[in-house]
Amino acid sequence: MPGLVDNKLAAKKRKRDTEVLPEKSSAKRKVGKGSKNESSTEDSQSQIPLLESQILESRRHYNNIAKLIGLLRQRTSKSDDHLTAAVSLCRVFCRLRAAGCMTKSKGSAENEVVIVQWLRERYGEYITGLLDLLDDGTPGDQTTALSLLMRLVKDEASNMKGGAEDYPWRSSTFSSLVRKLLTLEHGTDIITEFVETFVTACDDIRFYTCAIVADLTSDALEPTPALSRNVLSILSAIEDPPEKKDDLEEFYTERPKKPTHALLSPTSQKKQVQEAWLALLRLGLNKEQRKTVLGLISHRIAPWFVKVEMLMDFLTDSYNYGGATSLLSLSGLFYLIQEKNLDYPAFYPKLYSLLDENILHSKHRSRFFRLLDTFLASSHLPAALVASFIKRLSRLALNAPPAGIVVIIPWIYNLFKKHPICTFMMHREVRGDDAKDRLTREGMNDPFDMAEEDPTKTNAIDSSIWEIVTLQSHYHPNVATLAKIISEQFTKLSYNLEDFLDLSYQSMQEMELSKEMKKTPVVEYEIPKTIFTKSTDPAYQDSLLVKLWDFS
Known part of the structure; x- marks a missing residue:
């Protein structure tokens, strides 16, 4: 039977309980607070x-x-x-x-x-x-x-009342969206997503996007590198233009009901894209952006222009820019000359001026020769002009890399086949009673004027291509073998330049290494004691290099 509990002990026990309860209650409150934070997201x-x-x-x-x-x-x-x-x-x-x-x-x-x-x-x-x-x-x-x-x-x-026909695209949510995308400093991925998902897929989105881009030039918006970059990324993704109304079938919103609506007119669609490109050109382009635009002129930009002559100023300015920019502007400028009868009398003199010592070392070398082959393909060109191009490239080949020389020689061969009157440059004869004695005594005086800027006044037609004959002794066996075609009969119709345009040091080296050796090459069997300095051994014969040069 339990006995009586002393009041003092009971008081002490209750006191311990009161001392422990606050700790328990605080712990509960702490746990409750943590669970509330964890469940805040769910709430x-x-x-x-x-x-x-x-x-x-x-x-x-x-x-x-x-x-x-x-x-x-x-x-x-x-x-x-x-x-x-x-x-x-x-x-x-x-x-x-x-x-x-x-x-x-x-x-x-x-x-x-x-x-x-x-x-x-x-x-x-x-x-x-x-x-x-x-x-x-x-x-x-x-x-x-x-x-x-x-x-x-x-x-x-x-x-909207009236449907998509009367919807004010240029002053709506869509306008705010496009303007925000165009002014993004970072975020090219979202611009790419917008272009691929909407602009290139929907005719109405493309039309009004270009309309907003065209409006930028009339706004007080300060041109920035990001603005030009973003506009270029959008416009450069727009591909082939519609040629008839049946090509305009993809609309993001409701198809216009009026048959005369601008969205249903291929001409209106082209004009809108044309205005967008012109707006971009007015914004100002840096050097790299200008090169990108020039690379798109003939196949991506010009087809959208109702009046392609409006690109004339941009192309002529780029043509006068110099360097690689001039090279890239050639195709667009020649397109205007050939297709739109653009009168540009200085085209060939300017083209001739591009043939300098840097052209054969440029990364755009293959593209330039493709264009050059097109520009000089006409049989109506003066023989003096064609001869100037042949002679100037022959002279440049003397200091060109092997990968550039193997392009020049087949190109000259093809040009001789297209312009037979220039073949006199291959077998030029010096006439006169004492011709041989004079050549032995004085050498040949080449009438070609390398400094003349006008290709019709260089006297190249009276010269010869002795430079190609000199290349027959080139250190590179492929170059030397290829140069000998000038001295042989012209039985081949023409060479395919595409087989030579993409050659480089690496590809030519791989071609040599992949050949099977028919004969073991001769190598030195004696290892030299010194290469650049004189030997201290009097019995050792120094090499010719050490005798001619002092490397000390």
């Missing part, structure tokens, strides 16, 4: 659908829109609440617009007008939030923002 994820459903149920909950916009702006690296809020707001505004809640109607009460105005302001804040995601968001944020903005563009067009 916000469940809160967003609730806020959305309340907005759609009653006007009394329109203030939830401001809450969702606040969540959109509160971006953290630990959660995707801002993206969830962005998707939710997209559904909300699309349903409100479809219900007519964001449109003013005639005879509406003042409070209705206030609500519509408030919704439009919140919609503007939402668009700004999405554009901010494009500017400084993660790649995932940018992709989501782009998809949502384009979804809103389609929703605006489908709910």
Whole structure:
């Protein structure tokens, strides 16, 4: 039977209990606080659908829109609440617009007008939030923002009075989106995604994107390197133009109902892209961007131009730029001369001036010879002009790398076949009673004037190609063998330049190494004691190199 408990002991026991309880309660509160932090993300994820459903149920909950916009702006690296809020707001505004809640109607009460105005302001804040995601968001944020903005563009067009025909593309969400993309300092991936997904796939998106680009020149927007780079990346992806109305079938929004609408006219489509390219040229291009544009002129840009003559100033300026830029402008300028009858009398003198000591060392060498083969293919060119090109390249071949020489020789062979009157340069004879004695005593006086800039006045037609004969003693066996074709009968119709244009030091070395040795090469059997210095051994015979040069 339990005995009585002493009051003092009971008091002491209760005192211990009161001392322990606060520790337990504090521990519980601490655990509860941690679990609340862990579940905050889950709470916000469940809160967003609730806020959305309340907005759609009653006007009394329109203030939830401001809450969702606040969540959109509160971006953290630990959660995707801002993206969830962005998707939710997209559904909300699309349903409100479809219900007519964001449109003013005639005879509406003042409070209705206030609500519509408030919704439009919140919609503007939402668009700004999405554009901010494009500017400084993660790649995932940018992709989501782009998809949502384009979804809103389609929703605006489908709910606009009059349909897509009367939709103000240049002053809408789409305009803000394109302008933001064009001014991005970083984020070329999202621009590429926009181009591949929308611009190149939809005729209306391409049309109005180019319209916004063309408007940039009339705005007070300061040209920046990023702006030119982004515009170029968009326009350079636009490929073949439509030739007839049946080619215009892909539209992101509703197809225009009026048959005379600009979107259904191939000419209007071309004009819009043309204006966009001209706007880019007005913005100003750096050297690399200019080269990129010149590389696209003949096959990507000129087909879009209704008046391709408008490229004349740009091409002539680039042609006078010098160096590789001049080389790249050749194809576009020749396209205007050949297809559009452009009168450019200085074309061949300028082309002749490009033949300097750097041309055979340029990385654009193969492209230049392809163009040069096209430019001199006409049989109506003066023989004096053709002879100047042959002679100048022959002279340059003396100091050219082997990979450049093996292109020059077949090219000269083909040119002789096209212009037989120039073949006198191969077997020039010096006439006179004492010709042989004079040649032995004085040598030959070459009448060719290398410093003359006019190719018709160089006297090359009165000269010879002794330079190619000299190359028959070249140190490289392939060059020496190829140079001998000038001294043989011209039984071959022509050489295919493509077999020689892409040769380089590496490819020529690989060709030599891949050959089978028919004869063992002769090598030195005696290892020299010294190479650059004189030997101290009097019995050792120094090499000729040491005797001629002093390397001490």
